[in-house]
Amino acid sequence: MHTVEKIGGTSMSEFGSVLDNIILGKRPAGQWYNRIFVVSAYGGITNMLLEHKKSGEPGIYARYAAGDAGWVDALERTKARMCEINAGFAGLGLNVAEADRFVCERLDGIRDCLKDLLRIVSYGHFTIAQHLPAVREMLAAVGEAHSAWNSVDILRARGVNAQLVDLSGWRDTEHRPFDEVIRQAFAGLDLASCLPIVTGYTKCAEGIMATFDRGYSEITFSKIAVITRAAEGVIHKEFHLSSGDPKLIGKDRVRIIGHTNYDVADQLADLGMEAIHPKASKGMERLQIPIRVKNAFEPDHPGTVIRHDYQSATPRVEIITGRKNLMAVELVDPDMVGQSGYDHRILGHLAEWGISYVAKNTNANTITHYIGAEEPNLEKCVAALRADFPGAAIRTLKVAIISAIGSNMKVPGFMSMAARALADAGINILAVDQCMRQVNMQFIVAEQDFDAAIIALHRGLVETAPPG
Incomplete structure (x- = not known):
């Protein structure tokens, strides 16, 4: 029996705490396995690659799509920021030189590809618009590839048999269905003896961003849980799923929910307060796989479990x-x-x-x-x-x-x-x-x-x- 666990971007930026609280924690050596980790890009990186999720400030993609030549400078700024993040993890054992080489290979390759695309379009028989969905997917993918690569390198330096499962499709000319991509990626992996670190982005024939846009990492998380028949899905957030916003109501006044069901999770998603992306939860709900939402910085707290059949024993507002x-x-x-x-x-x-x-x-x-x-x-x-x-x-x-x-x-x-x-x-x-x-x-x-x-x-x- 294994779990599939997702780590959000803000938590990934505090990777030392992620190691201490989630991945390694108090587990004895050798008891790190039977878990699959799906990782998001570091905090702020996807905003730089695409556009700011809240303010709409243009990143590389938005500038490129608008015909703004500033996309090249935006790409260089993003590359510099990713390398800056690498340097910050030197104390955790990251091979910074190799990590920087990985970032430069991906982003320099994307830069050259986008320039070639503009050159082709300049002949007049092609339009940039027909290629923009693929451009958006390619840019989004590099954020998760970066954080996953770094995580594997740091874990291997600590003696963990971490395996990079790069679903980003870099230089992969095949376009396979989503389910097939996941099945092939995990075929032959012995979860009892290795720790897969998986990119939150998945390149697939359906086009994951065309369907789910910025919610793609939770879709990947859910799909892996369903296909590998996980015992439980775990989402590590920067906060507990509580009875209200602690910043507004007061930390001492809110209560951790503890238990709820998928129906309640749907209601939250409809209001923009996602415990999990509503389209991601459906497959897990059908297979009756529970989802546990935990605070990444309180590892000993069990968090809140979302089940298909839960109903509070006593009437209450959750x-x-x-x-x-x-x-x-x-x-x-x-x-x-x-x-x-x-x-x-x-x-x-x-x-x-x-x-x-x-x-x-x-x-x-x-x-x-x-x-x-x-x-x-x-x-x-x-x-x-x-x-x-x-x-x-x-x-x-x-x-x-x-x-x-x-x-x-x-x-x-x-x-x-x-x-x-x-x-x-x-x-x-x-x-x-x-x-x-x-x-x-x-x-x-x-x-x-x-x-x-x-x-x-x-x-x-x-x-x-x-x-x-």
């Missing part, structure tokens, strides 16, 4: 979370009363502009969708709605969603307690949403009330409740 920067798109039309297919027409516009919604409210003459305000086509979609529904009053309003989520909330009283907690904090509820399954109560509030609403609901529903 987590208070939410999402800011949402736009409510409200459509009011007396003519919709009793009219079949009205909502379908609205959804057709959302689909046409590639927009998904987070939540939705309806009544006899009103339909409101709550959409991420960052959606690039939102204004065009609203304009199209106004043109298609000339008799409707359509308005947009900046709002936030606050959610109380739990695996067992099917008892009277939670909704009234939540409403009272918000009222006592002077917060007006603009709308409420809850399905009959009673897993997720959602309250729509003004965006400026987000922080206060989170604190009030956590105080009213979690802090006053006995530990589950």
